[in-house]
Amino acid sequence: SQLLNGKNILVMGVANDRSIAWAIAQSLAAQGANLVFTYENERVEERVRKLADTIEGSTLLPCNVTVDAEIDTLAAALKEKFGVVHGLVHSIAFAKTEELDGLFVDTSRDGFALAHDISAYSLVAVSKRIYPLMTEGGSIMTMTYLGAERAMKNYNVMGVAKAALEASVRYLAADLGQYGIRVNGISAGPIRTLAAKGIKDFNSILRQVEEKAPLRKTTDTAEVGDTAMFLMSNLSRGITGEVIYVDGGYHIVG
Numbered sequence: 001s002q003l004l005n006g007k008n009i010l011v012m013g014v015a016n017d018r019s020i021a022w023a024i025a026q027s028l029a030a031q032g033a034n035l036v037f038t039y040e041n042e043r044v045e046e047r048v049r050k051l052a053d054t055i056e057g058s059t060l061l062p063c064n065v066t067v068d069a070e071i072d073t074l075a076a077a078l079k080e081k082f083g084v085v086h087g088l089v090h091s092i093a094f095a096k097t098e099e100l101d102g103l104f105v106d107t108s109r110d111g112f113a114l115a116h117d118i119s120a121y122s123l124v125a126v127s128k129r130i131y132p133l134m135t136e137g138g139s140i141m142t143m144t145y146l147g148a149e150r151a152m153k154n155y156n157v158m159g160v161a162k163a164a165l166e167a168s169v170r171y172l173a174a175d176l177g178q179y180g181i182r183v184n185g186i187s188a189g190p191i192r193t194l195a196a197k198g199i200k201d202f203n204s205i206l207r208q209v210e211e212k213a214p215l216r217k218t219t220d221t222a223e224v225g226d227t228a229m230f231l232m233s234n235l236s237r238g239i240t241g242e243v244i245y246v247d248g249g250y251h252i253v254g
């Protein structure tokens with residue numbers, strides 16, 4: 001038997017086949033979930049469509065999370081097509097590359113606002129419109145990083161945005177628990193993706209993890225995918241407002 005049979009799960013943040021959201025989708029599909037993918041804009045539409053087409057029965061819808069009207073349209077389309085939503089995977093972040101290099105103290109007002117809008121507020125904006133569709137209870141999850149808690153070189157404003165994201169997970173969990181909706185985060189170790197390209201000296205970050213993490217290896221996206229599957233499933237029914245580390249144990253020693 002499969003753990004996610006009959007569950008409608010929205011997956012936001014697939015950019016290409018290296019995206020963490022794509023690995024999450026694989027783990028969810030393997031357990032029988034019915035997936036809906038969103039893509040940011042026409043620039044990535046074809047790439048995401050090719051991927052979505054490989055998962056039978058999946059649906060593809062546009063949604064740029066900086067635009068409220070696009071999230072409204074998404075929620076209306078989900079209501080019309082499925083009626084009920086059971087899960088939301090939020091795997092979206094953005095900061096200008098010039099903010100991910102040098103000193104945090106040099107962060108611009110615009111750069112700070114943009115990073116927080118896309119990387120933290122978007123979880124709130126989407127949850128606000130999707131939770132009313134979670135009429136059978138639900139599970140919401142997002143992706144975070146250790147830079148939320150520690151001042152890590154070059155992560156800068158993204159670390160501050162991730163701190164806001166993790167706090168948002170707790171406030172959303174407190175709000176939505178009464179409806180049987182759980183909200184959690186996965187704090188992943190560094191993984192080479194499109195988003196990671198923006199971070200300076202990423203190779204040396206990976207090397208440090210290989211040397212110091214208890215498991216002596218870097219995190220792979222399938223490990224994150226399987227933990228996300230657990231969070232979407234009934235197996236995690238007692239867990240909410242939590243950040244789970246999928247980092248080979250790096251955060252306990254690093």
Ligand code: 0WD
Pocket residue numbers: 013014015016018019020021039040063064065066091092093094118143144145187188189190191192193194195196
């Ligand atoms: O080491 C890593 N890669 C880690 C990533 C370690 C720990 C956490 N994370 C987080 C990221 O911060 C992010 O929240 O995981 C999440 C997914 O990131 P990813 O899979 O590493 O990167 P990527 O494949 O680039 O997916 C992020 C996507 C965007 O890709 P691009 O590169 O085109 O910006 O977020 C999406 C977009 O698909 N995105 C948006 N979606 C809708 N509306 C928007 C937007 N405005 N902006 C970015």
